[in-house]
Amino acid sequence: MEKALEVKLQDGKKSEVLVANDIKDLSHHLSSYGGNVLWVFDRNSASLFTSLPDQNVVLEPGEIHKGWRSIEIILSAAVEYGLARDSIFIGFGGGVICDMTALASSLYMRGARLVLVPTTLLCMVDASVGGKTAIDFSNAKNLIGSFYPAEEVLICTDTLRTLPENEYRSGLGEVVKHAFLTKNDDLYKFMMDNHEKIMARDRATVSEMVKLSIAVKAEFIEKDPTEKKGIRSFLNLGHTFAHALESSGNFSSFSHGKAVAWGISRALELGVLMGVTEESYQKKCDELLRKYKFDIDYRIGRGDWISFYQALGKDKKKLSGEVKFVLMKGQGEPFLSPVDISLLKKVVITYYR
Ligand SMILES: NC(=O)c1ccc[n+]([C@@H]2O[C@H](COP(=O)([O-])OP(=O)(O)OC[C@H]3O[C@@H](n4cnc5c(N)ncnc54)[C@H](O)[C@@H]3O)[C@@H](O)[C@H]2O)c1
CATH class of the missing domain: 3.40.50.1970 (Rossmann fold)
Incomplete structure (x- = not known):
């Protein structure tokens, strides 16, 4: 080995x-x-x-x-x-x-x-x-x-x-997340260039992708092994949205990774609305998410907002009673921020589009 x-x-x-x-x-x-x-x-x-x-x-x-x-x-x-x-x-x-x-x-x-x-x-x-x-x-x-x-x-x-397709795609959601969180473009480019082989689970290609992906996770863990400095929490990019989606209603068609991919896209859109995320970076990320056919155009119905919002409030990662979202300035530049509820509604509810 x-x-x-x-x-x-x-x-x-x-x-x-x-x-x-x-x-x-x-x-x-x-x-x-x-x-x-x-x-x-x-x-x-x-x-x-x-x-x-x-x-x-x-x-x-x-x-x-x-x-x-x-x-x-x-x-x-x-x-x-x-x-x-x-x-x-x-x-x-x-x-x-x-x-x-x-x-x-x-x-x-x-x-x-x-x-x-x-x-x-x-x-x-x-x-x-x-x-x-x-x-x-x-x-x-x-x-x-x-x-x-x-x-x-x-x-x-x-x-x-032998892994079912939906479980494989769920894992890809986390790989995409790593591709956005790292400072360099290696994993992003690798995923863009090797889409077919990755989807066909070609052994050598998937091994290379997994190595690149683990290296990104390792980067964050080594700086904050016991999750006390806030650095490791950047690995939760997309997860606050994803957990709320998963626990707020009947969204069983979304596996965890698919919900994470959706959440990443929402975090990027929110960042653009707040004026903190470069629009070109959001577009670049959405391109990869679409290439892997993640449903980033999905929005919750207006009637689902209350349960979605309540689920957000239960996010176990919230600090001092306030839910903080992982947002991105640009490639490899995550930060934590509370967000305005009206902007939040804009990026998750269908009515506002
Ligand atoms: N410790 C951590 O840092 C960390 C990070 C992320 C997720 N998690 C945890 O990981 C869990 C999710 O992991 P998961 O997505 O692997 O779920 P899982 O372990 O439930 O596996 C998903 C399904 O795939 C089946 N399976 C596993 N390997 C298979 C294979 N090779 N062929 C066919 N079927 C196979 C499993 O039996 C299961 O039905 C959650 O409980 C989550 O909390 C932990």
């Missing part, structure tokens, strides 16, 4: 990101850990194996299972298999499995070893990197968690072959 990147986190901890040539390469690396391991899958990620490795747990898939019960199942299996503190928890799956395996590993004997093998695009470029672990609790997403980076993150884009 090729070492693509080393992400430096708090207290001298770091995660190595390794990229496999193919499944064989990945399997070979995983077998080097020996038998002192616990594998954590969900039913879908487990089906990538014809026969599962020993010492495994297979959970039900989906966000609904991202809770204490699953943590208990993982920890009980660790006890049953006699794992020690130097044993390795291997989270093999999407963001749900990786977040839960990381949390369970951080709790087991006050911290066992952790390796993550993300099998969704979203998890490769986002959830597996940065050390955040979590479960949902009391109807709040990711309310309980810790910072516990994996020592290794193993990327094998072959695992994406």
Whole structure:
């Protein structure tokens, strides 16, 4: 496997990101850990194996299972298999499995070893990197968690072959976000130039895209590993809009990544109305979003405004009681700002267009 990147986190901890040539390469690396391991899958990620490795747990898939019960199942299996503190928890799956395996590993004997093998695009470029672990609790997403980076993150884009199209496109929403957040144009150009190969999930092209994308996330995390300086919150570009859209009504046709892409476009439009975003930059971003067929022309109906606005108020990222939006001045220039409600209405409600 090729070492693509080393992400430096708090207290001298770091995660190595390794990229496999193919499944064989990945399997070979995983077998080097020996038998002192616990594998954590969900039913879908487990089906990538014809026969599962020993010492495994297979959970039900989906966000609904991202809770204490699953943590208990993982920890009980660790006890049953006699794992020690130097044993390795291997989270093999999407963001749900990786977040839960990381949390369970951080709790087991006050911290066992952790390796993550993300099998969704979203998890490769986002959830597996940065050390955040979590479960949902009391109807709040990711309310309980810790910072516990994996020592290794193993990327094998072959695992994406079985990923449903909407999940793949959801991951692309986060990649596009990274393309806008970074100072240089590399990821933007790469996505513009390689659209067909990216959509066809060409192994080498997707691996390159994932590496460029992770490097952007790493840039922000390294400057603010525990999310205390506000820098890491720039990674939430588009998310305040997206969460409000997702939780305010019947928008099930929007996967998370699609909602993020919509939210990015709204943040850019809002910035232009406020006179802080360069119009040429907004156009350039919209061009990439349209190329990947994200529905950035969608607007909510007037009748949905109240629930949308209430959902905004519940944004867990709000600081001192005020919702702050990530806006962009230009390429790689995010900043946080409160926004005027009338301008907000203008960019989200259909009536105002
Ligand atoms: N820790 C972080 O920093 C961070 C960042 C972003 C998101 N997250 C979390 O990540 C989660 C979302 O991650 P996700 O989008 O990967 O969701 P997910 O883990 O639910 O995976 C999406 C679906 O794809 C299936 N799947 C996974 N790999 C597959 C494969 N190779 N082939 C076929 N099906 C496969 C899963 O079983 C699931 O049904 C959320 O819970 C979110 O809170 C965490």
